[in-house]
Amino acid sequence: MVHYKELEPLTHKENSPILVRNIATKEFLVKKKYDISLLTNLERLKEINHPNLPRIFEIVTKEQDLWLYEEYIHGKNVNELLLQNQLTDTQLILELGKAVTEALMILHEKKIIHRDIKPSNIMVTNDGLVKLVDFDAIRFYDGSKENDTTHLGTIGFASPEQYGFAETDKRSDLYSLGVVLNVCSVKAFPKEQLTTNPFLKELVIKATKMDPQNRYQTASEMRTVIVNQLNHLNDSTNSIQKTPSVKKYTTQFKDKKNSATPSFLSKFLSVVPGFRTGYYWKSIIAIVW
Known part of the structure; x- marks a missing residue:
């Protein structure tokens, strides 16, 4: 068994994640406590190796306790970036959304629903890599239930079905991501203030439809729309840079x-x-x- 040295808690909350170091490799990891009921889903998650998800190295169980050792991410979460006004650029927001859809594509392929996508659960590393984190609310989706046994999620970001109206599925995560994009744009939920950004507005509207049938049906579909918007944004930016007035200014x-x-x-x-x-x-x- 791998041995770790515990260094310090990462928050002031009860059962806070703990920064640890692998004694053999000197590598820093995060030790997190999860409910034992999540064991099967976390084991599925451990099999995934994707740049937009934290790497899980080990899962340890003892009686009713479950401890997970995962990659330590050097960076800030999106909530922190928003508070510091460091995420206002449209391209940054779209790139963020693209990265999260890519993480969701692999999760949904394994029939894992995240169920708690919000700014504080999206990290941006010091190298600019986006990672979707925290799996306290994950569940395995098989389409056999009328609604979720346990209602989890964060108010404002959780989809309507997470309140017991229906079973959550991959479209529930896409709803939450739509809310996140709106919050990044105007720092408000769509129902309070919908973004007017032409590259984000229709994206948010479709993702946050009340009826899941009217939303994007897959993360891949939503990713395609985001990539198209990025291309349109780049085209419009290049067009502005080629105008005579800008040329004249630079020549002068x-x-x-x-x-x-x-x-x-x-x-x-x-x-x-x-x-x-x-x-x-x-x-x-x-x-x-």
Whole structure:
């Protein structure tokens, strides 16, 4: 059995996740306590290795206690980024949504429903990688029940069926993600204030339909729409950059001294973590850290 050294609790809550270190490898992990009833679902989760989900290394059970050892994520959750006004750019929000749909695609493929998608359960690492975390509310979906035995989720983000109207399924997670995108855009739930952002509005409306039949039916479908919106956003951005007024402005201030600056800057940024990929949203995260 692998041995760990407990270092410190990560929150002030009861049964807080604990930062631990693998004594043999010196690797930092997070030790979390879960209800023993989640054992089968967590074992399914342990089989998954995906960049947008935390890697689970070990599950330990003792009588009625269950402890899970998972990857320690260096970064901030989306709720923290929102409070610090660090997630206001449309491209960042769309990239965030795209990453979460990719995590959901693999979960739903295994018939696992997350059921608690909200800003505090979405992490952005120091390298700009998005990870969907916390599995206290997960359940296995087989379509055999009229409603969930246990009603879990977070008020405001939980889908209507999570209140006992029907059984939750993959469309429930997509509803919650739609709410998250709206909150990222205007810091309010859709029913309070719907975003007017042209790249997000229709996306949010469809994802948060009351009837699951009227929502996106799969994470893959929602991801396709997000990717299309990203492409439209990039096209519109490139179009603006090519207008004569911008060209004239850049030409006016061009001289020998300034012409050397971009070359140096591009070489410098090409080796800076967060700027190497050329993704604007990763650059923003890199500046924050």
